Amino acid sequence: MEKILVLGAGTGGLVAANLLASHGYKVTLIERSDTHLFQPGMLWIAFQGHSPSRYTRPVKDLVRPGVELVKGSVAGIDLGDRLVYLADGRIFTYTTLIIALGAQLDYEAVPGHRELVERYGDFYSGAQAAARMWSHLRELVRGRLVIAAADPLYKCPPAPHKAAFLAAHTLRRMGRLDSVEVHLALPFLHEYPSEVVARIVAPKLEEAGVNVSTLFTVESIDVDKGRIYSLEGEEIDFSLAAVIPVHRGPSVKVEPGEVLDEDGFVKVDRYKLNVEGYDDAYAIGDASNAPTSKTGVTAHLGAEVVVDRIMGLDSRFNGRTNCPIVANGEASFVISSYDYPPVPVKFSRFKRMLEDLFIASYWSSLKYPERWAPIFRAYFNATDPRVISGGW
Amino acid sequence: MSERITVDARGMACPGPITKLVRAYRKASPGALIEVLATDPGFKPDIEAWAKRTGNEIVELSEEDGVIKAVIRVTGKK
Ligand SMILES: Cc1cc2nc3c(=O)[nH]c(=O)nc-3n(C[C@H](O)[C@H](O)[C@H](O)COP(=O)(O)OP(=O)(O)OC[C@H]3O[C@@H](n4cnc5c(N)ncnc54)[C@H](O)[C@@H]3O)c2cc1C
Secondary structure, three states, X not given: OOOEEEEOOOHHHHHHHHHHHHOOOOEEEEEOOOEEEOOOHHHHHHHHOOOHHHHEEEHHHHOOXXXXXXXXXXXXXXXXXXXXXXXXXXEEEOOEEEEOOOOEEEOOOOOXXXXXXXXXXXXXXXXXXXXXXXXXXXXXXXXXXXXXXOOOOOOOOOHHHHHHHHHHHHHHHOOOOOOEEEEEEOOOOOOOOOHHHHHHHHHHHHHHOEEEEOOOOEEEEEOOOOEEEEOOOOEEEOOEEEEEOEEEOXXXXXXXXXXXXXXXXEOEOOOOOEEOOOOOEEEXXXXXXXXXXXXXXXXXXXXXXXXXXXXXXXXXOOOOEEEEEEEOOEEEEEEEOOOOOOOOOOOEHHHHHHHHHHHHHHHHHHHOHHHXXXXXXXXXXXXXXXXXXXXX | OOOEEEEEEOOOOOOHHHHHHHHHHXXXXXXXXXXXXXXXXXXXXXXXXXXXXXXXXXXXXXXXXXXXXXXXXOOOOO
């Protein structure tokens, strides 16, 4: 009998499990946490003071009948014997496996990082950490808020930009933008990894009153002195700082080890998303090494491709991204695919409305992905980088 | 002999190769050599700009059969 096992009830895992259930499959979904966090919500909690409860839901409320939810922590996967081991000793077998365990954050790579997060919070380490950041931001009367990253590879490439825009907006509304500097320190050559996007976002950052340093990759943090040192040999002083942690693949032992790359991400066929060398196991979303941005959109689209493939359809993932850059009252999207580098997408209020619609649809799109599929498909086709290659 | 690290970023598009290089650079000791293999055509100007701004030396930058090879000596670290 067919036994489909999905690991992780994040964006990718929930879409995959619920979509399979909508087609009548029986699915087992293993998740260690009781709650699902809408991760972009951390930006709004940390920099605009939104309540964490707006962005969290019990996982059990997000799964459909037909999905058996198992609470447990995955410790190991044996691809040869088709076994999944949980930390408490339980063992699961499968005929098809979907790995959707996301990325893990490494606070040890940068000295002082753990202490920084414990003291000030950030916008990556969970809803509580984001609420901690907000409690410090609201007290910040003068000085410098630094938003930085410990590595150029992290989920949602425009997240630090969004953080800076939202923080600057809040400080302006508090009447403090003259006494508090918002400083965005990026590990890239330009204001964004893609120069096309950098040219669009740089003037907006300037307009918002955000100062930017490029080629600043955090090497270490002295929390007591309030100073961040970069790998490139520079330093910045801060009154308050949030540093995006180094990302690694899921903390799970996988046999054979060769299917993981040197950072622990699962090596996949970038189009079919099956684990390299296995046609009965897939990896989607942040856990995979597919050479595209790590975002909820790619996890969602990857889940759709994998479900199609399980049904016998020859769907392929094209690496499509749609990362929103939210600025004051406006938004742009970073739109690219494996074959197309990011196209120029101007900021507009209409795109901000689209992004707000995507956010509002989030919970429903996790639980009922098939209802949203035609709407998303229309959007993705209309904004295919080939279609809007001249700009949008 | 100095430490030599190889970074294979073939098949990765921007900003992939530089990302991989930065990960290796974090761990490298002063004087070490880092060899990066990439296929993304944007890698050549990017690595040149990166080396210039971070004070690291490009020992070799060549292209063969669509594969760009860059060898960097870590001179920008104290
Ligand atoms: C600040 C911020 C802003 C963002 N903004 C956007 C945005 O605007 N648009 C966008 O598309 N994306 C955005 N993202 C990225 C997006 O949230 C992630 O890329 C997406 O959640 C990835 O989905 P996933 O299913 O791969 O992993 P996740 O959603 O991270 O899910 C992984 C799941 O696996 C579980 N898990 C992990 N290990 C184990 C284990 N050992 N055992 C059992 N369960 C385990 C976790 O608890 C989690 O539920 C943002 C992220 C952040 C942090």
